[in-house]
Amino acid sequence: MAETNAKRMSMIVTKGSLDWAYPPFILATTAAAMGLEVTMFFTFYGLTLLKKKLDLKVTTLGNPAMEMPMFGMHIGMPNLVSAIPGVDAAASMMMKNLIKKKGVASIEELRTMAIDADVKMIACQMTMDLFEYTQKDIIEGPALGGAATYIETATKSDINLFI
Amino acid sequence: MADQLLDVKGLNCPLPILRAKKALKDVPTGGTLEVLATDPGAVKDFEAFCRTTGNQLLESKSENNVFSFVIKRTA
Numbered sequence: 001m002a003e004t005n006a007k008r009m010s011m012i013v014t015k016g017s018l019d020w021a022y023p024p025f026i027l028a029t030t031a032a033a034m035g036l037e038v039t040m041f042f043t044f045y046g047l048t049l050l051k052k053k054l055d056l057k058v059t060t061l062g063n064p065a066m067e068m069p070m071f072g073m074h075i076g077m078p079n080l081v082s083a084i085p086g087v088d089a090a091a092s093m094m095m096k097n098l099i100k101k102k103g104v105a106s107i108e109e110l111r112t113m114a115i116d117a118d119v120k121m122i123a124c125q126m127t128m129d130l131f132e133y134t135q136k137d138i139i140e141g142p143a144l145g146g147a148a149t150y151i152e153t154a155t156k157s158d159i160n161l162f163i
Numbered sequence: 164m165a166d167q168l169l170d171v172k173g174l175n176c177p178l179p180i181l182r183a184k185k186a187l188k189d190v191p192t193g194g195t196l197e198v199l200a201t202d203p204g205a206v207k208d209f210e211a212f213c214r215t216t217g218n219q220l221l222e223s224k225s226e227n228n229v230f231s232f233v234i235k236r237t238a
Contacts, residue, residue: 030177033184034215035238103175103202113181 009159010039012150013046018056018095018107021049024163025110031159032117039157040114041150042142043124046163047131050123050138054108057092068094115141122149165197165233166190172201172229179205180212183234187218190236195221198232205230 009031013024024046028038042050049056060066060077067074068091081087099106105113115121121142128134128144135144143149154160169186171179179200190196198209206223209232213220217238224231 026177029181033177033181034212103173103178105175105178 004037006035006037007159008037008039008153008157009161010150010153010157011041011161011163013040013042013049013163014044015163016045016048016056018058018092020163021056021107022110024049024161025107025114027161028119029110029113029117032114032119036159037120038114038117039120039122039150039153041122041124041145041153043127047123047127047133047138049107049111050121050142052137052139054111056107057088058095059088060091061088066091069098111139115139122153165195167194167196169196169198172199174200175202176204176208180208183209183212183232187234187236192236194236196234196236198234200230200232201228203230205232209234 009027011024011028015021024040028040031038048054058066059082061079061082063077064079066077068077069075077091096106098104122145123138123142125144125146167186167190169183171182174182179198179202183196183198186196186198198205206225209220209223212218213234219235219237220232221235222231222233
């Protein structure tokens with residue numbers, strides 16, 4: 001690839017829940033819009049963000065900071081309610097409704113915009129092997145690579161994030 | 164009056180910036196784009212966007228909870 005003078009940003013994307021999918025895609029699309037060359041390296045649970053069909057969820061488990069605006073106040077979600085069948089599904093649905101209501105983009109929308117903005121995506125080969133994914137499971141476009149591929153990108157980047 | 168108008172009222176971060184970037188592509192160099200937004204975060208974001216991309220923020224104002232930005236495409 002031809003070297004340019006544009007600033008660069010790289011990101012390691014390790015998480016695949018609905019809430020954690022936002023920071024990497026928001027930053028990638030915005031950086032690209034601001035003229036940066038962006039590379040996203042998807043590893044472990046982050047790899048699921050490359051699946052053709054996304055079905056992202058949130059969980060109340062292990063997230064004491066999660067408060068949903070309801071009835072004019074903020075309702076905390078106790079850890080243990082996550083064990084009740086349907087609670088996480090309901091929380092995910094609630095989050096998706098909020099996202100729509102507040103004019104926040106969907107992850108699908110942001111991912112398409114990232115691809116359209118030529119954000120370079122790398123799928124971690126080791127994670128593909130580990131969780132038995134094939135290239136048929138993920139969207140077209142991402143290259144397969146490993147740690148060395150990422151490190152080379154990172155050495156040439158102005159911003160490197162681990163999310 | 165700007166050459167083009169983009170209405171992103173009701174949209175939240177980062178959509179106002181992303182839509183503006185897309186709209187700027189259709190503005191000839193030296194032309195202007197007016198963006199209408201309701202996201203209060205857009206005020207600082209459009210300043211940062213213009214500084215980083217080298218485009219010129221000619222105007223930034225707020226009226227009845229609607230923010231308007233006039234960007235001159237110089238980059």
